[in-house]
Every structure is written in structure tokens, then in C-alpha cells.
Amino acid sequence: xxxxxxxxxxxxxxxxxxxxxxxxxxxxxxxxxxxxxxxxxxxxxxxxxxxxxxxxxxxxxxxxxx
Numbered sequence: 001x002x003x004x005x006x007x008x009x010x011x012x013x014x015x016x017x018x019x020x021x022x023x024x025x026x027x028x029x030x031x032x033x034x035x036x037x038x039x040x041x042x043x044x045x046x047x048x049x050x051x052x053x054x055x056x057x058x059x060x061x062x063x064x065x066x
Contacts, residue, residue: 005062018048021063026050 013019018041024030026038026048041048053060 001062001065002058005058006066008059009062009066012049012051016049018046019051020048021051021053021059023052023054024050025052030054 012021020026020034020037020041022029022031022034022037024034026042029035029038038050051059053063
């Protein structure tokens with residue numbers, strides 16, 4: 001993982017108390033797992049930020065290594 005991706009992920013997780021790296025967005029999840037997690041967090045009233053890993057393959061791979 002290059003430094004840019006690492007820094008971007010670090011910035012995302014320090015910028016919000018709860019960050020969900022997911023396929024799709026909280027409004028339009030692109031897989032069942034992401035949809036379920038969004039539903040659970042929303043039901044519990046947890047404010048979270050969603051990061052769409054499908055929009056950037058380097059983040060998708062980078063979060064696995066992070």
C-alpha cells in the first residue's frame with residue numbers, strides 16, 4: 001500500500017467516530033453485508049460515515065492492508 005492511500009484511510013478514520021468502509025453508499029449499499037451493517041447502525045442511531053470502496057480500488061485493497 002502506498003503512503004497516499006494509507007494517509008487517506010488514516011484521515012477518514014480520524015475524521016469521524018465511526019467509519020464504515022463499504023461497497024456502495026449508506027443510501028445505496030451494493031452488497032448484502034454493507035446493507036445489513038447500515039441497517040444495524042441506523043437502527044441503533046449511530047452516526048457514521050460511509051466510504052465507498054468500489055469508487056477507488058486502491059482504497060478497497062488498502063483497507064485490507066491497513
